[in-house]
Amino acid sequence: MTTTSNLSSVSHYLREHAPFFYIGFDRQGVVLETNNFTTEMLGKSVVGKSFKDVFVDFQRSLDMIVLSQDSTQIHRLEVATSIGLPQTIQCGFHPVDDMILAIGHVDITNMQTVQRQFIEMNNELNVVTRQLQKANAQLEKLNALKNKFVGFAAHDLRKPVGVIQTYTEFLIDGARDRLTPEHAQFLDIIHNRAQAMARLIEELLDIAMIESGRNEPNLQPTDLGQILQTAHVSLKQIADAKNVRIETVTDPDLPSLPLDPLKIEQVIVNLLSNAVEHTLPGTTVRLCARRDGDQVVISVSDQGPGIPEAMKDKLFQPFARGQSQKAGGHQSHGLGLAIAKRMVDAHHGKIWADSKIGAGATFAFSLPLARRKPARFQPQKIPTFWNQS
Numbered sequence: 001m002t003t004t005s006n007l008s009s010v011s012h013y014l015r016e017h018a019p020f021f022y023i024g025f026d027r028q029g030v031v032l033e034t035n036n037f038t039t040e041m042l043g044k045s046v047v048g049k050s051f052k053d054v055f056v057d058f059q060r061s062l063d064m065i066v067l068s069q070d071s072t073q074i075h076r077l078e079v080a081t082s083i084g085l086p087q088t089i090q091c092g093f094h095p096v097d098d099m100i101l102a103i104g105h106v107d108i109t110n111m112q113t114v115q116r117q118f119i120e121m122n123n124e125l126n127v128v129t130r131q132l133q134k135a136n137a138q139l140e141k142l143n144a145l146k147n148k149f150v151g152f153a154a155h156d157l158r159k160p161v162g163v164i165q166t167y168t169e170f171l172i173d174g175a176r177d178r179l180t181p182e183h184a185q186f187l188d189i190i191h192n193r194a195q196a197m198a199r200l201i202e203e204l205l206d207i208a209m210i211e212s213g214r215n216e217p218n219l220q221p222t223d224l225g226q227i228l229q230t231a232h233v234s235l236k237q238i239a240d241a242k243n244v245r246i247e248t249v250t251d252p253d254l255p256s257l258p259l260d261p262l263k264i265e266q267v268i269v270n271l272l273s274n275a276v277e278h279t280l281p282g283t284t285v286r287l288c289a290r291r292d293g294d295q296v297v298i299s300v301s302d303q304g305p306g307i308p309e310a311m312k313d314k315l316f317q318p319f320a321r322g323q324s325q326k327a328g329g330h331q332s333h334g335l336g337l338a339i340a341k342r343m344v345d346a347h348h349g350k351i352w353a354d355s356k357i358g359a360g361a362t363f364a365f366s367l368p369l370a371r372r373k374p375a376r377f378q379p380q381k382i383p384t385f386w387n388q389s
Contacts, residue, residue, distance in 0.1 A: 021079075021089050023102045025051060029064050032099065041106070043082020055079055056086045068093035068100045076107060158201050164194040203335035217260035217346050224257050224264075224289055224296060224367075225250045231268040232287060235276055243281040246272070250289045257296060257367055263343045264367070270336040271300040271363045278304035278361065292366070295349075299364035307355040315353055316341040340365070 015022075015035045022035040029051035039045055046054055051064045056078040067075060071094045078086035091104030168191040176184055232248045239246050268287070275285045279302035286301045307315070316337050344351045344365045355361035 021091060021102070021104045021106065023054065025064060025100045025102065027065075027098060027100065041081055041087065042079065064093065064100060068095050071095065074104070158198070161194055161197045161201060165191065165198060168194060200335070203339060217263055217343070219258045219260060219347075221256040222259050222261045222264070224254055224259075224298075227261055227265045227268060228287055228289055228298070231265055231272055234269060235272050238273070239276045239285065242276060244276050244279055245284045246276070246287060247284050248287045251291055254289060254291060254296060255369060257369060259347055259367060260343075263346070267340045267343050267365065268298065268300070270340045271365075274336055274363070275300045275302035275304070275361075278302050280304060291369075294369050295366045296369065297364055297366050299362055301360060301362040303360045306357040306359055307353065307361050308357065312353060312355070316351065337363075 015033075018035055019037050020035075021038050021041070023031055023038055023046070024033040026032055031046045031049050031051075031054065034042075034046060042054070051062070055062055058078070062077070071092060074090050074092050077089050077091055079089055081087045088107035089104045090107050091102050094101045094103060168187060171187055172191060176187070179187065228248055228250055232246055235246060272285065272287060279285055283303035285303075287299075288301075289296060289298045291297075341351050344367075347367055349365055349367045351363070351365035353361060353363050
């Protein structure tokens with residue numbers, strides 16, 4: 001009677017209070033029982049779990065039956081703990097009746113080594129974090145200085161370039177008939193380059209303003225159809241000169257949208273002018289606006305040479321190079337799309353491109369119908385609006 005009572009007390013102590021690792025497995029490797037110390041160390045009950053669920057098998061070579069063949073051998077194994085890091089256990093496996101008992105203790109030396117390494121890594125991370133914070137502060141100052149310089153330079157260049165444009169237009173209108181064909185061609189080149197420089201200056205001013213944080217849109221109820229029509233009219237002369245037709249298609253039931261009309265008009269004009277420059281003479285550029293759930297999607301499609309796959313991720317980065325060659329041979333400074341993206345982002349919209357080499361390109365952006373950040377919008381493939389030969 002006394003012996004039975006003593007065994008019961010020992011068993012109770014082993015399960016409830018003993019400060020060592022203990023798990024009882026059946027012969028198939030399923031956990032039948034553990035003591036409190038093991039459950040607390042693992043951070044959860046593993047009864048009913050498998051051998052592989054308890055021990056971290058880095059090399060996929062652990063076999064419980066093989067480990068238990070010599071009960072006198074001590075194995076250093078890793079178990080997954082509640083703190084998220086493996087814990088090293090010095091453990092023996094003992095066959096007893098229909099069970100295999102895993103009994104051992106925490107490897108204090110290894111635990112201290114891991115803790116020391118963890119502290120060292122944390123200290124290094126803190127040092128790197130402080131260095132990054134200092135570097136970020138310096139980059140912010142440099143970026144502000146760069147924006148200030150670009151803004152001043154572009155502003156000072158705007159007037160002389162405008163004078164060049166004005167006087168070349170006077171000469172083209174009033175003296176072209178008195179010039180030789182060669183001199184008239186020189187005058188056209190000067191005028192075209194002055195126009196390109198003026199566009200670049202305006203884009204630089206826009207980028208400087210946006211990156212300085214002055215890009216908050218002035219939202220007001222706006223008729224999107226009217227903006228599309230204005231953009232169409234503003235590009236019609238350029239398109240006609242290139243023998244390109246602009247077709248505008250708008251859903252008749254588009255509601256009024258909360259947006260900044262000047263900024264969204266600039267986005268559409270940028271996309272539309274880009275399409276006109278890229279598309280081939282004698283083709284059509286299609287400007288569309290349609291409702292899609294709680295958003296409106298505006299798209300501009302051309303019939304140009306398309307965009308190389310490697311360039312798609314760089315399209316909306318400032319000064320991105322290597323885009324598809326414009327059909328008119330003009331050079332792009334890579335700022336128009338970058339400006340468009342920042343303005344669409346400021347409206348909590350999304351902008352994307354869909355293109356295949358030789359099949360034209362479609363640029364599209366979405367705007368929310370309400371004055372709130374919309375649910376995540378997944379860009380869909382824009383259908384081709386014409387048959388490709």
